[in-house]
Amino acid sequence: MAINMVKLPxxxxxxxxxxxxGHFATSHS
Structure with a gap:
């Protein structure tokens, strides 16, 4: 259960x- 709580975030x-x-690379390309 603890692993799930940490894995989700x-x-x-x-x-x-x-x-x-991806947005940063696209806007700077």
Whole structure:
């Protein structure tokens, strides 16, 4: 249960980070 609670926010953060990186790279290209 503890692992799930930690894993969920991590996946969400990774997704947001990936989208932010993609947007940053696209806007600077």
């Amino acid at each position: 991590t996946q969400k953060q990774d997704l947001v980070l990936r989208v932010a990186k």
